[in-house]
Amino acid sequence: MFTDNWKYRGxxxxxxxxxxxxxxxxxxxxxxxxxxxxxxxxxxxxxxYAVTRAAYEQIIPQFAQxxxxxxxxxxxxxxxxxxxxxxxxxxxxxxxxxxxxxALALDTQQIEKAGLIQPGWEEEAPNNAIVHKSVxxxxxxxxxxxxxxxxxxxxxxxxxxxxxxPKTSGxxxxxxxxxWGAVTQTGGNDTTANEFTRTVxxxxxxxPRDARESSDVFFKQxxxxxxxxxxxxxxxxxxxxxxxxxxxxEVNISIDNPIAVVDTNVDKHGTREVAExxxxxLFTPTxxxxxxxxxxxxxxxxxxAEFTNQFPPxxxxxTIADLGGWDAVQTKFFADGAIFDxxxxxxxx
Numbered sequence: 021m022f023t024d025n026w027k028y029r030g031x032x033x034x035x036x037x038x039x040x041x042x043x044x045x046x047x048x049x050x051x052x053x054x055x056x057x058x059x060x061x062x063x064x065x066x067x068x069y070a071v072t073r074a075a076y077e078q079i080i081p082q083f084a085q086x087x088x089x090x091x092x093x094x095x096x097x098x099x100x101x102x103x104x105x106x107x108x109x110x111x112x113x114x115x116x117x118x119x120x121x122x123a124l125a126l127d128t129q130q131i132e133k134a135g136l137i138q139p140g141w142e143e144e145a146p147n148n149a150i151v152h153k154s155v156x157x158x159x160x161x162x163x164x165x166x167x168x169x170x171x172x173x174x175x176x177x178x179x180x181x182x183x184x185x186p187k188t189s190g191x192x193x194x195x196x197x198x199x200w201g202a203v204t205q206t207g208g209n210d211t212t213a214n215e216f217t218r219t220v221x222x223x224x225x226x227x228p229r230d231a232r233e234s235s236d237v238f239f240k241q242x243x244x245x246x247x248x249x250x251x252x253x254x255x256x257x258x259x260x261x262x263x264x265x266x267x268x269x270e271v272n273i274s275i276d277n278p279i280a281v282v283d284t285n286v287d288k289h290g291t292r293e294v295a296e297x298x299x300x301x302l303f304t305p306t307x308x309x310x311x312x313x314x315x316x317x318x319x320x321x322x323x324x325a326e327f328t329n330q331f332p333p334x335x336x337x338x339t340i341a342d343l344g345g346w347d348a349v350q351t352k353f354f355a356d357g358a359i360f361d362x363x364x365x366x367x368x369x
């Protein structure tokens with residue numbers, strides 16, 4: 021049963037937005053009838069980043085069946101998947117998402133700053149709205165010929181590292197922060213972290229725009245000895261027949277993935293009740309199990325206990341809060357002229 025513990029957040033004034041051209045996947049069920057919450061059918065638009073699709077394809081029909089049984093109403097979903105940053109821009113530019121499930125809270129905060137999500141969204145869902153997690157993975161060449169096992173190994177003179185540019189890729193910011201925190205969260209300070217991170221980026225031959233381009237550089241173009249990736253992606257790749265050699269560093273960053281209702285849109289569409297119910301459903305053991313099956317670390321402890329063989333323990337696991345939170349991190353590291361720009365300016369190509 022769904023619990024009615026959601027605080028009502030006032031209806032915002034609707035604004036006319038130009039709907040950007042973005043390819044949407046087919047709805048789970050044929051759409052028909054009214055799109056609001058009062059008819060026989062209600063439609064939700066879910067906007068997420070690419071690797072979540074496998075989980076949502078299982079979760080959505082389960083939720084729809086339960087909603088039908090409890091409310092005698094059909095719920096259908098239009099889904100859109102792509103890079104988290106591009107999805108964020110699309111929603112801000114007019115893609116009328118009812119729910120956004122993005123790769124990092126910084127992206128959700130951008131939608132909040134655009135006035136589409138009301139402040140306090142983190143407190144409106146369980147677990148501070150973090151619906152699943154992952155950690156960084158170091159994908160190596162077969163046999164791991166460069167003996168890469170830790171973040172520190174990425175600073176070796178003979179190691180070539182592939183990672184996306186954190187100025188253009190939200191996901192790549194996790195990579196950078198994993199490197200930085202591997203020093204500061206194990207007794208080092210900003211000075212030693214800066215030196216270490218600069219050395220690693222000296223070993224980065226190119227900076228692709230996003231994670232997809234990074235994978236193409238590593239796998240299709242054959243560049244690099246190691247690709248900084250994410251545990252969930254390599255697990256899902258294995259399930260799809262691509263068994264990648266990888267290492268999970270014992271010092272790691274918790275890659276926390278948020279979920280949020282887009283207030284302006286659900287109030288415009290009349291879909292708040294079902295959208296909030298769907299968010300709450302994502303934290304049930306049933307949905308958490310589907311996330312875990314495709315490689316995400318579940319936030320439900322009972323489900324996590326079922327998948328201990330899939331997810332190795334992390335000796336030192338730090339979070340974005342340990343680094344000051346996203347606002348501080350963005351200003352300190354990724355704003356124009358901040359630490360990342362200074363590191364690049366000192367790196368010779």
